[in-house]
Amino acid sequence: MPEEIKLMKGNEAIAYAAIRYGADGYFGYPITPQSEIMETLMDEMPWETTGMVVLQAESEVAAINMVYGGAACGKAVMTSSSSPGISLKLEGISYMAGAELPGLIVNVMRGGPGLGTIQPSQADYFQTVKGGGHGDYRLITLAPASVQEMADHVALAFDLSFKYRNPAMILSDGVIGQMMEKVKLPEQRARRTEDQVRQEQTWATLGKPDNRKPNIITSLELDSSVMEKNNQRFQAKYKLIEENEVIYEEINCEDAEYLIVAFGSAARISQKVVDLARAEGIKVGLFRPVTLWPFPSKRLNTYKDKVKGILTMELNAGQMIEDVKLAVECNVPVEHYGRLGGIVPSPTEVFEAFKSTFIK
Amino acid sequence: MQHEIIIAGFGGQGVLSMGKILAYAGLMEDKEVSWFPSYGPEQRGGTANVTVILSDQRVSSPVLNEFDIAIVLNQPSLDKFENTVKPGGILIYDGNGINNPPKRKDIEIYQIDAMNIASTEGMAKTFNMIVLGGLLKVSPIVKLESVMAGLKKSLPERHHKLLPMNEKAIIRGMEIIHKQ
Numbered sequence A: 001m002p003e004e005i006k007l008m009k010g011n012e013a014i015a016y017a018a019i020r021y022g023a024d025g026y027f028g029y030p031i032t033p034q035s036e037i038m039e040t041l042m043d044e045m046p047w048e049t050t051g052m053v054v055l056q057a058e059s060e061v062a063a064i065n066m067v068y069g070g071a072a073c074g075k076a077v078m079t080s081s082s083s084p085g086i087s088l089k090l091e092g093i094s095y096m097a098g099a100e101l102p103g104l105i106v107n108v109m110r111g112g113p114g115l116g117t118i119q120p121s122q123a124d125y126f127q128t129v130k131g132g133g134h135g136d137y138r139l140i141t142l143a144p145a146s147v148q149e150m151a152d153h154v155a156l157a158f159d160l161s162f163k164y165r166n167p168a169m170i171l172s173d174g175v176i177g178q179m180m181e182k183v184k185l186p187e188q189r190a191r192r193t194e195d196q197v198r199q200e201q202t203w204a205t206l207g208k209p210d211n212r213k214p215n216i217i218t219s220l221e222l223d224s225s226v227m228e229k230n231n232q233r234f235q236a237k238y239k240l241i242e243e244n245e246v247i248y249e250e251i252n253c254e255d256a257e258y259l260i261v262a263f264g265s266a267a268r269i270s271q272k273v274v275d276l277a278r279a280e281g282i283k284v285g286l287f288r289p290v291t292l293w294p295f296p297s298k299r300l301n302t303y304k305d306k307v308k309g310i311l312t313m314e315l316n317a318g319q320m321i322e323d324v325k326l327a328v329e330c331n332v333p334v335e336h337y338g339r340l341g342g343i344v345p346s347p348t349e350v351f352e353a354f355k356s357t358f359i360k
Numbered sequence B: 001m002q003h004e005i006i007i008a009g010f011g012g013q014g015v016l017s018m019g020k021i022l023a024y025a026g027l028m029e030d031k032e033v034s035w036f037p038s039y040g041p042e043q044r045g046g047t048a049n050v051t052v053i054l055s056d057q058r059v060s061s062p063v064l065n066e067f068d069i070a071i072v073l074n075q076p077s078l079d080k081f082e083n084t085v086k087p088g089g090i091l092i093y094d095g096n097g098i099n100n101p102p103k104r105k106d107i108e109i110y111q112i113d114a115m116n117i118a119s120t121e122g123m124a125k126t127f128n129m130i131v132l133g134g135l136l137k138v139s140p141i142v143k144l145e146s147v148m149a150g151l152k153k154s155l156p157e158r159h160h161k162l163l164p165m166n167e168k169a170i171i172r173g174m175e176i177i178h179k180q
Helices: A010-020 A036-046 A060-072 A083-096 A127-129 A147-163 A173-178 A195-202 A224-244 A264-279 A297-301 A320-327 A345-358 B015-028 B075-084 B116-119 B124-138 B144-152 B157-176
Strands: A006-010 A025-028 A053-056 A079-080 A104-110 A138-142 A167-173 A181-183 A248-251 A256-262 A284-289 A292-294 A309-314 A334-338 B002-010 B032-037 B047-055 B069-072 B085-093 B108-111
Touching: A006 A010, A006 A292, A010 A036, A010 A104, A010 A147, A010 B002, A025 A036, A025 A060, A025 A224, A036 A053, A060 A079, A060 A083, A060 A104, A060 B047, A079 A167, A079 A264, A083 A104, A083 A127, A083 B075, A104 A147, A104 A173, A127 A292, A147 A167, A147 A173, A147 A181, A147 A224, A167 A173, A167 A264, A173 A264, A181 B015, A195 B144, A256 A264, A256 A345, A264 A284, A264 A309, A264 A345, A284 A345, A297 A320, A309 A320, A309 A345, A320 A334, A334 A345, B002 B015, B002 B075, B015 B032, B015 B124, B032 B069, B047 B075, B069 B075, B069 B124, B075 B085, B085 B124, B108 B124, B108 B144, B116 B124, B116 B157, B124 B144, B124 B157
Parallel strands: A025 A053, A025 A079, A079 A104, A104 A167, A138 A167, A256 A284, A256 A309, A309 A334, B002 B069, B069 B085, B085 B108
Antiparallel strands: A006 A181, A138 A292, A181 B032, A248 A284, B002 B047, B032 B047
């Protein structure tokens, strides 16, 4: 067994991956089912090794604003929470999008609305990919389906958020956060030095040298004609992200007569559903969006003449189904199956639902 | 080959850690593993359970509703999980406090009086290892040395002196498990 393969929870993988990415800071406030992220960071004490700051803020609102502040200085900073806590952070996330600040937000979703339950859910899909906070903004959204991806998506999210100067979210849930699997952690990277940050993040507010005007980080612009230009710049950037950063996985899709579209933990359950269906001779494939925004619409569109039906399986009342319907331009019957409020369906339950929907 | 296992009992019986040790043992044998706990507030004093999957291939769903092996350590867990064992599968239960023993005829049922042995033989702290020993006897899904290596890896070094008493408990479990 290679030494570097470890067994850990998805939440722990996020913490270790953040340290190894060379993140500069984590600011959070505990909430189930993601508290192991900050617990692990506190246990590891990275401030004594890489110099990464780990701080328990007085509230979720404080934590996201600390991220805003760190990001304004060009630092790789992050926060994490679960659904009710993310609702509190949305104002800050919208401000980050408006001020074009990079940063990582992790949401380990639980059942809502309100304080809800602590059990797994995917009911924050709309909140994450359709805005959530106010204004015309987009959040780069990654949906890990394994502990390994929890680790891998930390670097991916940070890199994308710096590449486009836009906040990025890892949208996970209680299943992926709490389960243990094998994981190979990335190599330890050095934190960016002050000089590197000055060179790479020329927009950062790190103190003004004599040879340039002051950098200003703000989302406020009272002149609407300028604010419209800002918005047009954001939209151009979002279009670029949609063109270049789509990620998806296809399992048994080549000869599929039916597709299940699912992300995160629902995709894992659906993978078993594909096995159950194939064992009965029904050709089902799994299409798994890894980026929820940008959504893999173009690729999904190619199935509109190939399959007889699509089932979206989500731990919610039917949210991603809207994007799937748009992607196939309603040329294929698209149906939804899901459980609500923290209930996780079993593979056989989903398979029965699939059969009663499409195989009559 | 894939083994799908549910372990269920009262919170505090070591259900989650037994699952973890099994998962670590799988890791030692280079298997694909998943460990998914019930993490609700019911864990304290209520029922706790964990799904462990050991496989030669990538594990698909970590959440299951039928199992090859169910290990149940109290009546509520027996009531809940007896019917989730696949036909031909294995059910292991601790006889302590069981008023309605399992009735199915299409599965192999084993009884292990680990609770009783743990209290009479001074092994209260290694109760879950007695049960694990029983499992390894009736279904050697991982080797004893892998369990010990996994235990060593999952325990902090200051607790390594406890390894022999854990091994003793596993071996005791192998001796006392019997077919119902």
